[in-house]
Amino acid sequence: MxxxxxxxxxxxxxxxxxxxxxIVQLSAANTGTSAAQASLQPADSYVVEQGDSCQPIEPLSSNGTVESFYDYRNHETHSEDEDRMYSSYGTQHLQEDDTSLLFLHEGTDGMSLVMVNDRLEGDTEGGAATFDIVGLPAEAEWVVQDDLYDGESNMAEWDNGDGWAAASWIWSESRTDGGAIQGGLNDQFAVTIHPAFNEDAEHYDNEDLYDPEFHGNGTIEEWEVLSGDADDPDRTTLESLEEPVTIRTGTCDSPSVTYDRTDDSTTASIEGASADDQLPLQSTAGTEDGVTFETVELTGVEGSTTVTFENSQPEGLPDSPAGVDSLSHLTITGDAVSTASATVTFSVDADLLEEQGLDPADVALYAAEDGEWVETETTLSDESGTTYQFTAEVDSLESVTVAQQQSTGSExxxxxxxxxxxxxxxxxxxxxxxxxxxxx
Missing domain, CATH: 1.20.58 (Methane Monooxygenase Hydroxylase; Chain G, domain 1)
Incomplete structure (x- = not known):
């Protein structure tokens, strides 16, 4: 014995x-929870902000998917014996003439961001609108697209990238346009919608369209946010059709984060932060084929500041750490860079690792310090069949890069x-x- x-x-x-x-690695990959998510509180409250105004809201809930709730119909989705006027039939009880609706929907497929322009079979002439939506989680995508079908008469345009999505609509009298975005909205998020209605919309004077006059000079006159009961929700009329609107988790007392973007950078504007707050920011930049920077969670930020993420690296740094090739760079600028620390979460496609001859254990995040690349302690936090997710703690936020460990992780x-x-x-x-x- x-x-x-x-x-x-x-x-x-x-x-x-x-x-x-x-050799035995106990991490979030073994427990099913990512290291970034483990430090966040559940997202159970939501607000909408425009300018200095802040209003608590509740998602509209149903016992189905957002696709069934929206119930978009066209000649490809429904047969000839059904009404199919290229519009949303499921939200008719919510629609109002010359009004754009914005709300969260919670259903069997999780949380979605929904927008509906105008009223089906209403007293409307038509209209045009363009939305640029920034700060989305990396996995977010359009799941409802009103309109989307084959044929030159479909004039709606859709676009999306890492952390953002956009749509330009044009619709005729007594019809709707809109859509729904889903993915990553069950956790903490802040999403900023930059609107362009009526004459400001991309399609309002677009002579290249199949029918440039399709909007019939109709206009959106009000922009409303819906909250609460899906059958009879509360309505908040936004003060401006031009100013951006942010929907986020938290309360009106918690720090506010709004986003704006250019072609190669994204700026997060932070208001009301304290040093103890954890601020998970969507970088929406720095992504190359096979590598995605998902979140940069800041701590040590106080008051109001801006943080800009760019697809570049600072001058004076070598392209890559010594002896290895970089897979992707992310540069971070702003007043908070000198005082904040961060948890960086990024993912790498399995195909890219195979192409580079690397194992997940070989991957590391490097931070720029005093003109050099310094390897950080990098943890495999989650994995799927196609991607590996990593987290790393960094004290220097000037620039980070993903590369092979200088001493490979297999040792x-x-x-x-x-x-x-x-x-x-x-x-x-x-x-x-x-x-x-x-x-x-």
Whole structure:
């Protein structure tokens, strides 16, 4: 019995010592929770902000998907014996003439951001609108597109990238246009909608359209946010048709984050932050083929500031850490860079790793410090069949890059670790052999 007990101790000791060197890795990948998500509180309250105005809202809930709630119909989705006027039939009870609606929908497929322009079979002449939506989680995408069908008469335009989505609509009398975005909205988020209605919309004077006059000079006169009961919601009329609107998790007392973007950068504007707040920002930049910077969660930010993410690296830095090639860069600028620390969450496609001949354990995040790339402790936090997600803690936010570890992750980061494990194993087994001989 004593020998059996010692054998068990030997095995346990090897597992413990092995775990120190990364042979047994307990991480969010094993528990099903990403390291970034583990530090965040559940998203259970929402507000809408425009300028200095802030209003709590509640999602409209149904027992179906957002697609069934919206119920978009055209000649490709419904047969000839059904009404199919290229519009939303499921939200008719919410629609109003010359009014654009904005709300969250919570259904069997999770949380979605929904927008509906004008009223089906209403007293409207038509209209045009363009939305640029910034700050979206990396996995967000259009799941309802009113209109989307084959044929030159379809004049709606849709676009999306990492952290943003856009749409330009034009509709005729007594019809609607709009859509729904889904993905990543079940956790904390802040999404900013930059509107362009009527004459400001891209399609209002677009002579290249199949029918440039399709909008019939109709106009959107009000922009409303809906909240609460899906059958009879509360309505808040936004003060401006020109100013951006942010829908986010939290309360009106919690820090506010709004987003704007250019072709190669995104700026997050932060208001009312304290040093203890965790601010998960969508970088929406720095992404290359196969690498996505998902969030940069800041701490140590106080008051009001802006943080800009760019697809570039600062001058004076080498292109890559010594001896390895960078897969992607992200540069971060703003007053908060000198005082804040951050948890950076990024993902790498499995195909890219295979192409580069790398294992997930070989991947590291490097931070720029004093003109050099410094390797950070990088953790595999989640994985799927196609991507690997990583997190890293950084104190320097000037610029970060994803690259192979300079000492590959398949080896221990502790010099001589494997030799030490072997020596420990031999010593334990020798002790076990001696005890068993004495027992005989």
């Amino acid at each position: 004593r020998a059996n007990a010692l054998a068990a101790v030997a095995v346990a000791a090897l597992l413990v010592v092995g775990g120190i060197g990364g 221990s980061s502790i010099p001589g670790f494997e030799i030490g494990v072997a020596v420990a194993a031999i010593a334990l087994l020798t002790t076990l052999w001696a005890v068993r001989n004495r027992e005989r």
